[in-house]
Amino acid sequence: MAELGHEVLGVEIDDAKRAALSAGRAPFHEPGLDALLATHVGTGRLRFTDSFAEAGDFGDLHFLCVGTPQSAVGLGADLTAVVDAVESLAAQLTRPTLLVGKSTVPVGTAARLAERMAELAPVGAAAELAWNPEFLREGFGVEDTLHPDRIVMGVASERSEQVLRTFYADAIAGGTPVVVTDFATAELAKVAANAFLATKISFINAIAEVCEAAGADVVDLADAMGHDRRIGRAFLNAGVGFGGGCLPKDIRAFLHRAGELGVDDAMSFLKQVDDINQRRRAQLVQTATELLDGNLVGKRVCVWGAAFKPGSDDVRDSPALWIAGQLQLGGAKVIVYDPQAAHTARQVYPTLEYAGSSIEAARGADLILHLTEWQEFRELDPAEVGAAVARRVLLDGRNVLDAPAWRAAGWTLRGIGRRPA
């Protein structure tokens, strides 16, 4: 927002994160973000605080971007942070203000928050709410924020729409499409998009299981399907499945909310989508065990990747780490290497061993698992890695390594849903 020319005050209640941000450093890995933070903290156009009083005094327009994780007691979303932030801010609103919700929330949340705000704000109904879901992709966060592919505005008044159109004027002038709608549709536009993407991934992973049983090749098949413009090739990559802080919890929260609304039958396929995704992980552990002659005890397993996706150090619900953890539980010695995520992975899985490079992790390994598709893994020299390992056996959980090149260097390489070599 500072890069777009706005004066920005960020409210962050976590002391360590706020200290990093105030020093111009992102508290997580996101390409290009540190440079922008350093620039705009330097110019003073961007500052951070933990004070909602200061925020209320500062802003005409507020964005709500706090987390909505899965509840500890069920499939639904935990809205504690959202409600806390709205209540803390509302109490400070003494002049007309627009609060714009970006967090991913169950449908119906915005309407309840709008009422709560009007109750608590000293300025009353002049404290308005809009819902403007966030579609950025981790790893492309800067690019997606500066050049969004669509802007969805859930609004209750023309004034709110005008404030948002002014705020997004550059993107709109640059051709970004705008959908103006009500709160409920805006909230659903986000969860429905994530449900669709998750379904696409689980669809191709289910097809990969059929390919394995039938001796077909899921990559050729996805290429063939992807040429159909109605389908498209994106998100048709069979592999260890989806993870991260969004898709898994968003489909579960959607399923839960559908139940509350009495339409659980309509959304019951999302349970299958989730099950297929979890099964992929378990099957990968099984395939790894088979490649180790059915016995994990005492085996040395190298895992390339810990982040849930490349370009990020986010390990929330990461398939790579879950698989690494299961192999360790089964008795293997597991050595993980990730270009960015070792520090976040260590917090969640402190008992795994972490290496400083791909080759170091591979040294003496009986099996390598490729689980997060960082570019640097594609560029490895199969002969050089081959000289480091005990056995040249590689399981490509992302189907992106150059299989003929690895096989030519003497490797046994298995993919997901791939034609047997």
Ligand SMILES: NC(=O)c1ccc[n+]([C@@H]2O[C@H](COP(=O)([O-])OP(=O)(O)OC[C@H]3O[C@@H](n4cnc5c(N)ncnc54)[C@H](O)[C@@H]3O)[C@@H](O)[C@H]2O)c1
């Ligand atoms: N991560 C993504 O790629 C992405 C993309 C689109 C939408 N979303 C949605 O955006 C929301 C945030 O996601 P995230 O991944 O950034 O979550 P996160 O948990 O990583 O970050 C949330 C931040 O909010 C802070 N916070 C919590 N309560 C607060 C409060 N009362 N006041 C001020 N700060 C507070 C936390 O300390 C934390 O730094 C979620 O609803 C998520 O579903 C995320």
